[in-house]
Amino acid sequence: MRKQALAAAGIAALLLLSGCGGKESALSHQHGADSEQYETTSSIDVMPKLLSVYTDNTQASYAAVGSVEDILKELKCYCGCMDNDKVHDSLHRCFIAEKNEDGVKWTDHGAQCGICLSELQDAKRLKEEGKSIEEIKTFIDNKYKGTGPQA
DSSP, X not given: OHHHHHHHHHHHHHHHHTOSTTOOOTTTSOOSGGGOOEEEESSTTSOOGGGGGSOHHHHHHHHTGGGGHHHHTTOOOOSSTTTSOTTOOXXXXXTEEEXXXXXXXXXXXXXXXXXXXXXXXXXXXXXXXXXXXXXXXXXXXXXXXXXXXXX
């Protein structure tokens, strides 16, 4: 029974790190604006149609972006997208390319990447637990440092 639980946990971890929706894996997808798709919606509450090819879990994760947007702007993304791309300046940029009075320009970068999605889910959970931004940053840094393709 214990071996089955460990095997199931291992499979779940591999699925998470392999990205979602049949896209390239989190460790092999190209990082940067050239590999991303974009779609603008009227607000953060209106999800882009480009997410329709991804799993329900990925779509639900994107729907949570608005509730942790301020935190995502403070977090480093550890998938490697920030290494050589001046456009990616935080985890926020992995989900939202731009936000202005015209609406929200979404990117599917985060949907292609298990690390981005996992960081988002951790940030949301920790915020719901009442953790401070500093506690969340420390948790994310400790958990994900060294997980990207450069590791």
